[in-house]
Amino acid sequence: MLILELAESYENDVNLKLLKNVIPSLGVLYNDKRQYSTTESDVTTPLELFNDEEVQDLVPRSLRQACMPHQVFIVHPYIKWGPKKKQDTSPDLQLEEAVSLIKTLHDWKIVGTKKISLLSLDKLSLFNKGQLETVENLVSKNQLITSVFINIKSLKINQHLFLENLLGVPVFDRYSIVMNIFKRHAVTKEAKLQVSLAEIPFIRSRIRGINELEGTNFIKNTGIGSGETIISKRLTALSFYEQQIKKSIEKLRKNRELLRKKRRNMEFPVVAVVGYTNAGKTSLIKCLTEEEKMSPEDKLFATLDVTVHAGILPCSLKVLYVDTIGFISDLPTNLLEPFIATLEDAIQADLIIHVQDISHPDHVMQKSHVLKTLESFNLRGGLIQNIISVGNKCDKVPTNSSVDNDLVLTSCTKQTGLKELEEKIEKGVINALQLQKIRIRADLAGLALDRVWWMEECGHRLMVSPSNLGLC
Numbered sequence: 001m002l003i004l005e006l007a008e009s010y011e012n013d014v015n016l017k018l019l020k021n022v023i024p025s026l027g028v029l030y031n032d033k034r035q036y037s038t039t040e041s042d043v044t045t046p047l048e049l050f051n052d053e054e055v056q057d058l059v060p061r062s063l064r065q066a067c068m069p070h071q072v073f074i075v076h077p078y079i080k081w082g083p084k085k086k087q088d089t090s091p092d093l094q095l096e097e098a099v100s101l102i103k104t105l106h107d108w109k110i111v112g113t114k115k116i117s118l119l120s121l122d123k124l125s126l127f128n129k130g131q132l133e134t135v136e137n138l139v140s141k142n143q144l145i146t147s148v149f150i151n152i153k154s155l156k157i158n159q160h161l162f163l164e165n166l167l168g169v170p171v172f173d174r175y176s177i178v179m180n181i182f183k184r185h186a187v188t189k190e191a192k193l194q195v196s197l198a199e200i201p202f203i204r205s206r207i208r209g210i211n212e213l214e215g216t217n218f219i220k221n222t223g224i225g226s227g228e229t230i231i232s233k234r235l236t237a238l239s240f241y242e243q244q245i246k247k248s249i250e251k252l253r254k255n256r257e258l259l260r261k262k263r264r265n266m267e268f269p270v271v272a273v274v275g276y277t278n279a280g281k282t283s284l285i286k287c288l289t290e291e292e293k294m295s296p297e298d299k300l301f302a303t304l305d306v307t308v309h310a311g312i313l314p315c316s317l318k319v320l321y322v323d324t325i326g327f328i329s330d331l332p333t334n335l336l337e338p339f340i341a342t343l344e345d346a347i348q349a350d351l352i353i354h355v356q357d358i359s360h361p362d363h364v365m366q367k368s369h370v371l372k373t374l375e376s377f378n379l380r381g382g383l384i385q386n387i388i389s390v391g392n393k394c395d396k397v398p399t400n401s402s403v404d405n406d407l408v409l410t411s412c413t414k415q416t417g418l419k420e421l422e423e424k425i426e427k428g429v430i431n432a433l434q435l436q437k438i439r440i441r442a443d444l445a446g447l448a449l450d451r452v453w454w455m456e457e458c459g460h461r462l463m464v465s466p467s468n469l470g471l472c
């Protein structure tokens with residue numbers, strides 16, 4: 001394809017009309033602000049909402065408890081030494097992230113926090129005797145506490161039951177907290193179904209685990225999971241619902257594929273915007289598209305659905321920006337799998353922008369987590385190598401701070417760095433799609449149009465863009 005830029009001294013509308021009349025086959029790209037969105041407006045049922053007693057019975061109490069308002073005490077266990085110690089972050093920063101996760105739940109309150117160093121996360125009681133006593137004392141003495149959040153990926157079932165028995169309040173891990181956030185933020189049919197799908201491995205492991213622990217000190221006479229027949233019935237029912245959900249997601253995915261093909265046929269380059277949660281992806285797209293309707297929020301996982309927004313590059317070429325779900329570290333893979341599938345699908349784009357919050361104290365860890373996850377995707381060649389890295393929220397860092405040279409520094413609140421970024425996106429798109437940009441200074445009604453005809457005859461695919469008199 002070829003981008004032609006004509007001299008900039010002609011009056012836009014006249015030229016546009018002319019071009020539209022003369023070369024209808026070129027397909028005029030209007031500078032409209034239409035939103036091409038895959039968002040579904042109707043809402044359907046996640047697993048919890050299946051109107052069926054059998055399935056209602058499968059959802060464990062702990063998942064329901066996580067969806068209620070709580071006054072929570074946060075405990076952050078971390079490995080102090082050895083190969084399992086986290087290298088690219090610190091316990092303080094991780095505790096800060098745990099606080100942000102809870103703050104995202106608007107009806108939850110944080111009553112207190114505590115960091116506890118461990119040698120491993122595998123112990124049945126998780127903590128040693130002294131640490132357990134400390135936590136137990138803290139919880140029993142503070143009547144405000146209605147639950148405890150242990151900030152690790154996921155608790156094993158026996159650890160979970162042990163801690164709940166000991167502390168006498170519901171205990172949550174990152175899995176249940178993030179699941180709760182996902183449930184609240186899932187707007188579209190697909191996101192809701194994905195949340196349900198993400199819940200299933202947890203429910204399955206619960207059914208199996210409770211069966212194994214039945215009759216032990218952890219579970220006495222619950223009667224909820226005993227007996228091979230009951231267990232296998234529950235597992236079969238769960239698999240049935242899992243299949244139903246997968247089928248529905250597959251249907252929606254096919255629709256999305258159709259939409260994508262449609263977009264491709266319209267020849268709009270697609271730019272996927274990815275990044276750690278809360279880095280400013282939605283804000284940046286809003287700046288690049290001036291789409292008033294978009295509403296960035298200061299909460300984690302504000303965006304669970306893939307949405308597409310049209311923007312115009314400096315050369316007047318229209319591009320579609322894809323807003324994606326944010327990344328976060330330390331989550332069980334089975335929770336993220338359904339979302340990753342959508343993400344992987346969404347970023348089969350022509351170009352990727354990686355938005356980083358450079359004001360965040362854990363910025364280095366966030367960046368490497370996103371890049372590692374992207375590398376694990378099955379993306380087409382060149383896409384990762386050509387990522388545009390954006391250092392957002394630069395208004396929040398001192399001007400003399402050292403930052404990577406390859407970052408385009410932006411501030412969405414102060415609207416800075418956007419022009420430079422758009423130029424970089426334009427270059428990236430032109431490279432990725434092997435476009436050519438040619439500037440012709442000529443009278444539009446005469447020579448220029450002859451050339452356009454000639455180029456089309458030579459087999460070039462051309463598009464016309466009205467806004468700065470460019471043909472592209």
Ligand SMILES: Nc1nc2c(ncn2[C@@H]2O[C@H](COP(=O)(O)OP(=O)(O)OP(=O)(O)O)[C@@H](O)[C@H]2O)c(=O)[nH]1
Pocket residue numbers: 275276277278279280281282283284295296297298299300301302303304325326327392393394395396410411412413414
């Ligand atoms: N100071 C400052 N705040 C910003 C900037 N960009 C975004 N924010 C704020 O950061 C918060 C998160 O912004 P979003 O655009 O929702 O971030 P996101 O990456 O889309 O978030 P998720 O959907 O949760 O992954 C909002 O409160 C924004 O107003 C910036 O350049 N400077």
